[in-house]
Amino acid sequence: MLSALARGRVGLAATRRLATLREKAGQKDPLERYEPKFEDPREYPEFPVLNVRLQGYDFVPLEKYQSFVDKIARRFNFPIVESYAVAAQTCRALTYKPQSTIVADEIELAVYDRVVRIGPVPAPKLQLFTQMIRAHCPVGVTITIKEATREDEQYRYIPDLMLKEKQEELKSLDNPIVRKNLGWE
């Protein structure tokens, strides 16, 4: 009974019979007397945020597969940060006539791009996850698993040149040469 009290995991029914408040509160670990103990729920070392990037020429299976990756990540209890589409990379494929550079045939190709961002991911579980999604990879899809970086995030957006200019200008105010030219120093 006392040991259960010490662990602090007894219900109201068990403590009701006790006479004093001190008894009801139970014995406490001296370390936990003033501050609660914060236990780390992490079992293994973790990757903070990972990007699972899916690329392919056919976006219908790609999209279906994106939802599958999302579903499997949930089964592994990985929190899903975001699941989004990125603008496709397009290219024109040309074939030349023999011994010349006259175009015989051409076609527009687009590499569609989908990203599932997951994290935090316990390191040993990632291998099992990879094995699972590899087993179900559809035809012509390339999977890239990597750490999420700022460049990946910026790649999604249209670069704002005016904003960049302003930021550069603000930064240049720290430059001693510029300051001298402004007459501030």
Place this chain on the structure above:
Amino acid sequence: MFHLKSLASSIRVIGQRSLENGFHTSAACSSVFMKRQKKIDPEIAKVREIRKRKKLEREIREMQKHSKKVKPVDEIALDIKSAKNIHERTRKQVTLTEQQADERTLIAKEYCRSRNTQMRHDDQWIRQALYMQKKALAELKTLSPHLYEEAVKNDLGNLPHIIDGPALTSPVKNYDPPDGDYVDTTRTWT
């Protein structure tokens, strides 16, 4: 020698022309930051600096509010041109015979059942694999803590991990590819 002479004369001609047209070919050097200002009173300079910084910061903040525009994803966006004349491309509704309808329903059901079974197997595999891994790692921890640390650590060295999916067909033997090129036509914003 002749070449040099001709070159020099042509340069002269170009120079004259540019002067006639009122063009200046020197680099622009009239920015606020380039021209040297007179040294001013430090008190005033400080006030001006603070004002300038505040102004820039405010402008940046205003711009950041509206600046985050996602690159358009063409395959998801509505194609307005084809959406306008969509009624021209509607097909007649196909009426199936009873036998065909039954057949299709049966196929759909079988497909559904097979996907269901697969998902159940996958699910089972995931649960079992996680359980076994946990057990094995716990065992390893008791046997050799050093090896356990190695097995468990988040190694970024492996990480950009690239998996290529299967190809639709197997490689053709003795295939002689035609000459060709890829021209990148990805839209850029610069």
